[in-house]
Amino acid sequence: MFAKMAFRNIRSKINDYLIYLFTLTALSAMMLSAFMLPVFPVLSDNDSGAFMSNSLPAIIALTLLFLMLYMNRFMLRRRSQEFAIYMLSGVPQNKISLLYFGEHILLGLLALAVGLSFGLILFCIILTIFSATWTFGDLILAVLQTCVYYIATHVASLVITIFYIKRLNIKNLLGHHKDNEQIKLNKTRLILLSTITMIAFPVLFYQIINFDPFTASTLIITIGIIIYGAYTSILGWLSWYRNKQGNLLYKDMRLFIIGQLMSKIKTVTRMSTVISCCLLCAMCSFIAGWIFTGNAGLLLGGQDDVVMGFAQFYIAVLFTVIVFSVIALQQIVDIREYRQKFTVLRQLGTNTDNLNRILFKQVFLNFTLPVSMAVILMLFCLYPLEQIMSLSLGKEYLVVHGAFIYLGIFAVLYICYMIATYISLIKIIYT
Amino acid sequence: MAELLKITALEKYYGNDKGNVTKAIDDISLEIGTKEFVGIMGASGSGKTTLLNMIAAIDSPSAGHIIFDGMDISDMPERELADFRGKHIGFIFQDYNLLDTLTVYENISLPFVMLKKDVTAIRREVVNIAKIFGIDELLEKYPYEISGGQRQRCACARAIIKEPKIVLADEPTGALDSKSARTLMETLQAMNKELSSTILMVTHDAVTASYCERVLFLQDGKIYNQIIKGEKEKREFFNEILDTLSVWGGGLNDVR
Numbered sequence: 001m002f003a004k005m006a007f008r009n010i011r012s013k014i015n016d017y018l019i020y021l022f023t024l025t026a027l028s029a030m031m032l033s034a035f036m037l038p039v040f041p042v043l044s045d046n047d048s049g050a051f052m053s054n055s056l057p058a059i060i061a062l063t064l065l066f067l068m069l070y071m072n073r074f075m076l077r078r079r080s081q082e083f084a085i086y087m088l089s090g091v092p093q094n095k096i097s098l099l100y101f102g103e104h105i106l107l108g109l110l111a112l113a114v115g116l117s118f119g120l121i122l123f124c125i126i127l128t129i130f131s132a133t134w135t136f137g138d139l140i141l142a143v144l145q146t147c148v149y150y151i152a153t154h155v156a157s158l159v160i161t162i163f164y165i166k167r168l169n170i171k172n173l174l175g176h177h178k179d180n181e182q183i184k185l186n187k188t189r190l191i192l193l194s195t196i197t198m199i200a201f202p203v204l205f206y207q208i209i210n211f212d213p214f215t216a217s218t219l220i221i222t223i224g225i226i227i228y229g230a231y232t233s234i235l236g237w238l239s240w241y242r243n244k245q246g247n248l249l250y251k252d253m254r255l256f257i258i259g260q261l262m263s264k265i266k267t268v269t270r271m272s273t274v275i276s277c278c279l280l281c282a283m284c285s286f287i288a289g290w291i292f293t294g295n296a297g298l299l300l301g302g303q304d305d306v307v308m309g310f311a312q313f314y315i316a317v318l319f320t321v322i323v324f325s326v327i328a329l330q331q332i333v334d335i336r337e338y339r340q341k342f343t344v345l346r347q348l349g350t351n352t353d354n355l356n357r358i359l360f361k362q363v364f365l366n367f368t369l370p371v372s373m374a375v376i377l378m379l380f381c382l383y384p385l386e387q388i389m390s391l392s393l394g395k396e397y398l399v400v401h402g403a404f405i406y407l408g409i410f411a412v413l414y415i416c417y418m419i420a421t422y423i424s425l426i427k428i429i430y431t
Numbered sequence: 432m433a434e435l436l437k438i439t440a441l442e443k444y445y446g447n448d449k450g451n452v453t454k455a456i457d458d459i460s461l462e463i464g465t466k467e468f469v470g471i472m473g474a475s476g477s478g479k480t481t482l483l484n485m486i487a488a489i490d491s492p493s494a495g496h497i498i499f500d501g502m503d504i505s506d507m508p509e510r511e512l513a514d515f516r517g518k519h520i521g522f523i524f525q526d527y528n529l530l531d532t533l534t535v536y537e538n539i540s541l542p543f544v545m546l547k548k549d550v551t552a553i554r555r556e557v558v559n560i561a562k563i564f565g566i567d568e569l570l571e572k573y574p575y576e577i578s579g580g581q582r583q584r585c586a587c588a589r590a591i592i593k594e595p596k597i598v599l600a601d602e603p604t605g606a607l608d609s610k611s612a613r614t615l616m617e618t619l620q621a622m623n624k625e626l627s628s629t630i631l632m633v634t635h636d637a638v639t640a641s642y643c644e645r646v647l648f649l650q651d652g653k654i655y656n657q658i659i660k661g662e663k664e665k666r667e668f669f670n671e672i673l674d675t676l677s678v679w680g681g682g683l684n685d686v687r
Contacts, residue, residue, distance in 0.1 A: 179575065180531070180532060180573055243571075245536070245554065247550040250540065250544050250550045250553055251544075251547075253544065253545070255533065255537055255540070255541070255544055256530070256532075256533070256541070259530065259532040259533040259537060260532050262532070263531070263532040341530055341532075343528075344528045344529075344530060346489075346513070347487075347489065347516065347522050347528065348516070348517065348522070348541060348542055348545060348589075349513055349514065349515075349516040349517020349518065349520070349542070349545055350513060350517070350545060351509065351510050351512075351513030351514065352509060352510075352513070353510070354513075
């Protein structure tokens, strides 16, 4: 009976699961491509290449785990009332966990199947472009590795979520969808956190200028502190200002927009941190790609620099596309919430033009906030990076050119995704 | 009593492409004066909410005219209608329609924010109105943190803060227990008497309707009767409402 129910639930909630499926499909496709990278001799023989092709699946697996956990929380929030009704009808909690597990395993496998097909097509195109030779054994190995990593991550995320479900009671579940998130930071802690974040900027500058491969991990920690600290501080101060009934919020319907943002303050902070980290990786990857292609034949020798460069471009663009897709789909999935709130605003006397303006500001904020720290950090790191790279390569402006070309591609994707999301939301709201 | 709202020969049809047409409002004419507290009663599907929605300019009539304070709103363009709603109409709904992402204070201040009022004036007015409705202790809370009765009082405060010419209430006590419903109706009565608000309320609850000064009875989209409270006691008026309902076939089954 539960298998049938799980299958029916997926069918009836396919729209809610759209973002989930898309993310898993894209990530499994990426993972397969990463496991196929060793077919390029340059990415398996060379030390840094081997490091990249071996560590990339692990990075993707971590991203996958985070996204899956996020998505599971999101779906749980969506379906909390449904689960409360099951519990009220006498369905035991472990059966509900089993139902949830079953549904998500089915979806995960579906996403894996589609993702593997896409991944193969994508990689065949790349292999053809660079005329690389590969064997059937390479392919089977890559598919098996992808399946193992993917299933392990998927099961791990589900087990964590099921532990979370087991802690919930009917009362929690009935009120789960309504509660606004809050961060409990008083003014003193906010000042402390903001100060630490500000101090981390010159520390990062110093670390880049005096870059040492053995202390590279401390650099990553500093970046993490800056991004998480900045988002927590910005949103914390905004929340503090809102509690103070700050004058600026009572103009141009900012109150409504900020209210929407603050209701998911914890999720926004975590999500923005991960998105900014992903984008920063993508930017670095692109700049590395630019350096390799700009020094063709000089770094690894022969065609290898170009192959390595294009592998880096591929990762950069794919990460960026995934980030924007996740932001866009998340808003499309949230449409029901917008619809209900817009009906209230209309009843209170807001005309269509103003509603559209509010919606655009909301979409703009949802796209801009999560990517802003990545862009700020990139621009901040540009000068020290350019300094050390021009010294070691003997060529000037490679980093600057790479960064600005990436920012150009980024800007095009940002504008296209934002406008497409806005138009989709308008269409859904008014039909 | 000056006339605020005049409805003449109002009709509303709902239909589909297959030619099935339903007449929701059938040739209704009525007048409502300023400072009046009018109730509309009728069974489910009698056209109460449709009539209220047309007066609120949320729905457009198929025929007839709605003259509000000298303005014909039946053929006004959408942009002007939104302004009209924002300036002249206050809403109270059965399910409160408060925004869960905003605190009680922010919810009440929303109509003023839309009217671009000065922040100091917003603060002063919100605190004043919250005191009147007895929710001044709850201003920092979110709607899901307070009771149904408190939520409805918050919705009343939001409806009245901009001093609209008319407050439209659609089954305001529908989701409340009897004690909260009584408190709310006493609040609405006080709004009408002390703040001179004009109130038009839709209900199918006879007790709720007994707080009004005049009650219109709707059946199949037509006004079939109206009774006026005048100098009568509330209990007497309540019995008269029940009698009217039983005589006119709406039946006691349709009231609570």
